[in-house]
Structures are given as C-alpha cells and as structure tokens.
Amino acid sequence: MEILFFLLETAFFLLIGSALLRAWMNHLRIHMRAQPGRFVMALTDWLVKPVRRVLPRPLAQxxxxxxxxxxxLALALAYGVIRALALDLVYGADLSAAASLSMILVIGLKLLVRVLLQGLMVLLLVYAVLSWVQPQSPLMATLYRLCEPIVRPVRRIVPTVGGVDLSVLVLLVLLQVGLMLLG
Known part of the structure; x- marks a missing residue:
C-alpha cells in the first residue's frame, strides 16, 4: 500500500509542481516555447485551459x-480527497464529514506547500550547479529569470565570502527548515 501512496503522491507532485511553475513563468513573462515551458504546458493544459474559461474576466486577465x-490548488485538494479515502479504506477510520473535510484540506494544502518548497529547492540547486559547471548553457538564462527574483533579496543581506555568493545556499537552508517545520 505504501508503494501505491508513493506513486500517487509522485504523480500529483509532478502535476502540482508543473502548474505552479507555469504560474511563475507566466508571472515573469517567460516564453513557454523553450524548456521547461513546453513540458509544463504539456502536463497542465488539460486542466489549466478549462479553469481559465470558468474564471471571472478580471481574474483571467x-x-x-x-x-x-x-x-x-484543485490538484492538491483532489490528492487530499484520494488520500483521505484511501486512508479510510485501508485503516477503517470512520470520520465525521467535518473531520473528513478538514483532513482533506490539511492533506491537500500540506502537499501544495511541500511542492512549492521542494520545487524551489530543485530550481535553486540546478541554478547553482549549472552556474558553476556550465554557465553559458541556454537553460541558464531561463533559470536566471526564474531564480533571480527569489535570490536577489537574500543576496542584499548575505555578503559574499571570498568572492563566493552564498545566497543560494542560505535559501536552500531556509527552504529545508521550512520543510522540517511542515513535516
């Protein structure tokens, strides 16, 4: 059963992470023609396009x-529903409607925040490693635009040490602390 939960969580993690990355890329006005834009759109178009048609006009623009x-958010709540039903079936927890709803919300929102924190960690790790190994990579320009708004405020506070920018490392530690608090 744990294997099934793991596979389910991984699938939802990828979908939620793609939707969040799509929102961030659109916010930063990054073209979706290059990677990871095409990948993100391929994973999320089936849900994002219908949601956009339903949204009120001021929110759609x-x-x-x-x-x-x-x-x-819908994917996170769907995961919460599936996970709560699975827990109910496997462990036989007979919960009231209010308890079930609160459990669904907690499970879904916890996954959403975890995807956000871990997704940022992955972006920052790839950004840091690629900046050392292959700074002229075509992907580096996109990663710079994705990560720089997050790194810039920390870079103002954390001084460079011996010519090395430690702001990404500080952010990674803070994100890890956030994940520990969430867990």
Missing amino acids: GRIDWGSLVAA
Missing part, C-alpha cells in the same frame, strides 16, 4: 496566472 494557481 492580469499578471497573476490564476488559472494555473487554481489548477494547482
């Missing part, structure tokens, strides 16, 4: 991609 954010 503007700098915030509400369609992708609502899709990520």
Whole structure:
C-alpha cells in the first residue's frame, strides 16, 4: 500500500509542481516555447485551459496566472480527497464529514506547500550547479529569470565570502527548515 501512496503522491507532485511553475513563468513573462515551458504546458493544459474559461474576466486577465494557481490548488485538494479515502479504506477510520473535510484540506494544502518548497529547492540547486559547471548553457538564462527574483533579496543581506555568493545556499537552508517545520 505504501508503494501505491508513493506513486500517487509522485504523480500529483509532478502535476502540482508543473502548474505552479507555469504560474511563475507566466508571472515573469517567460516564453513557454523553450524548456521547461513546453513540458509544463504539456502536463497542465488539460486542466489549466478549462479553469481559465470558468474564471471571472478580471481574474483571467492580469499578471497573476490564476488559472494555473487554481489548477494547482484543485490538484492538491483532489490528492487530499484520494488520500483521505484511501486512508479510510485501508485503516477503517470512520470520520465525521467535518473531520473528513478538514483532513482533506490539511492533506491537500500540506502537499501544495511541500511542492512549492521542494520545487524551489530543485530550481535553486540546478541554478547553482549549472552556474558553476556550465554557465553559458541556454537553460541558464531561463533559470536566471526564474531564480533571480527569489535570490536577489537574500543576496542584499548575505555578503559574499571570498568572492563566493552564498545566497543560494542560505535559501536552500531556509527552504529545508521550512520543510522540517511542515513535516
């Protein structure tokens, strides 16, 4: 049963992470023609496009991609429903409707925050490693645009040590602390 939970969580993690990355890329006005834009759109179009058609006009326009954010939230809540039902079936927990609803919300929102924190960690790790190993990579320009708004405020506070920028390392530690608090 743990293997099934793991596979289910991994699938939802990938879908939610793609929806959140799509929202971030749209917010930063990064073209979706290059990677990871094409991959993200291939994974999320089936849900984001219908959500955008249902959203009220003021939310459908503007700098915030509400369609992708609502899709990520819907996926997280769907995971919460599936996980709560599976826990109910496997362990026979007979919960009231209010307890079931709160459990669904907690499971879904916890996954959403975890995907956000771990997704940022992956982006920052790839950004840091690629900046050392292959700084002229075509992917580096996209990673720079994705990570720089997050790194810039920390870079103002954390001084360079011996010519080395430690802001990404500080962010990784903070994200890890956030994951520990979430767990």
